[in-house]
Amino acid sequence: xxxxxxxxxxxxxxxxxGVPPSPEEGLALLRAALxxxxxxxxxxxxxxxxxxxxxxxxxxxxxxxxxxLASKGGMxxxxxxxxxxxxxxxxxxxxxxxxxxxxxxxIDLYYLHRWDRNVPxxxxxxxxxxxxxxxxxxxxxxSEVSVQRLREAQAVAPIAAVQNEYSLWSRNPxxxxxxxxxxxxxxxxAFSPVARGFLGDSIGDPAGLAPKDIRRAMPRFQPEHxxxxxxxxxxxxxxxxxxxxxxxxxxLAWVMSxxxxxxxxxxxxxxxxxxxxxxxxxxxxxPSLLERAGELIDTATVSGPRYAPGPAxxxxxxxxxxxx
Numbered sequence: 001x002x003x004x005x006x007x008x009x010x011x012x013x014x015x016x017x018g019v020p021p022s023p024e025e026g027l028a029l030l031r032a033a034l035x036x037x038x039x040x041x042x043x044x045x046x047x048x049x050x051x052x053x054x055x056x057x058x059x060x061x062x063x064x065x066x067x068x069l070a071s072k073g074g075m076x077x078x079x080x081x082x083x084x085x086x087x088x089x090x091x092x093x094x095x096x097x098x099x100x101x102x103x104x105x106x107i108d109l110y111y112l113h114r115w116d117r118n119v120p121x122x123x124x125x126x127x128x129x130x131x132x133x134x135x136x137x138x139x140x141x142x143s144e145v146s147v148q149r150l151r152e153a154q155a156v157a158p159i160a161a162v163q164n165e166y167s168l169w170s171r172n173p174x175x176x177x178x179x180x181x182x183x184x185x186x187x188x189x190a191f192s193p194v195a196r197g198f199l200g201d202s203i204g205d206p207a208g209l210a211p212k213d214i215r216r217a218m219p220r221f222q223p224e225h226x227x228x229x230x231x232x233x234x235x236x237x238x239x240x241x242x243x244x245x246x247x248x249x250x251x252l253a254w255v256m257s258x259x260x261x262x263x264x265x266x267x268x269x270x271x272x273x274x275x276x277x278x279x280x281x282x283x284x285x286x287p288s289l290l291e292r293a294g295e296l297i298d299t300a301t302v303s304g305p306r307y308a309p310g311p312a313x314x315x316x317x318x319x320x321x322x323x324x
Contacts, residue, residue: 001109001139001160003068003187005256005281007040008033008274009267010056014048018210021269023055030059032271034066036278042163042189042265043102044072044113045094046082053101064104070161070189071098072113072143074124084314086116088127095131111141111163115316121149122156129157141189144315147176150186159186164317166190166262168199168254168297169220169229170306175318182261193255193264196221199297200248200273201233217308225304235296243289245280248273252280254293 013026020026030041043056053071060067073094074086091112098107110131112124121142131137139160142153153159162181166173166188173181173188181188194200196215203209206221215221220229240247248266255264266277299320307315 007265009265014052018213057103070109072111075113086119086124110137161187163189199251219304228303249280
């Protein structure tokens, strides 16, 4: 699938990082993004229990043809509890619900948000293929999957994109997915390409994060790992200065340097950060500086796994902990 070089992840406007902006503020950011030429918006059934899709729907009303619209199903709140459910009947219902919340007659790219280990992935993908045939979705994506799962899915229907976490400090796609997507013409959509704000040098002290911010439960932001990670930031700032860009832009430039098929979708709640991120597309960073960035922030230098055991069990993607 031919995706724009960079997209906008919309999750933080409704979900996950503490208190989200008001709907009016979120709408203003999305409209600013469209006005600035952003052509790829990524949302999901899960985000805000559908509120994020409703917000995106309001933003794109009358402007549907300007964007590649991506959403996800197979993971949603049920009675207030996040539930992974990849049964065909569930996915069909969620696609139709997404269409209603977004106010559109089709979604360009629809992901299986998580593989349901109780359902063969071929059954889930088969249901999404039915939605393609019905004109409800344009293409099928998978999120947080392994190469094995991608191949199983490709045996059932074409897969246009895999959305896995990828950044300097989360190199899991380099355990096979980077190559597998490139070799089969699949877009690798990199979520959290700025390492959940870490590489944007915007965290400060994680103790100051909002009580419901998901980063509080992530090992790399916790006291046993944070000091070692924070110690990397002075050299990171200096490297970005040498590259003539901001730390966040250097992080995005590095991700895009991994291949023409690698598409970052940074999220933000601020219009100035939105524009900073989008400007990374036009940067010409010396390859030697990108190489140094990859050496400074790497699996070997970052302290802690990316997820705690509970969330890690929900993810199918390759992990360095398993490869060790």
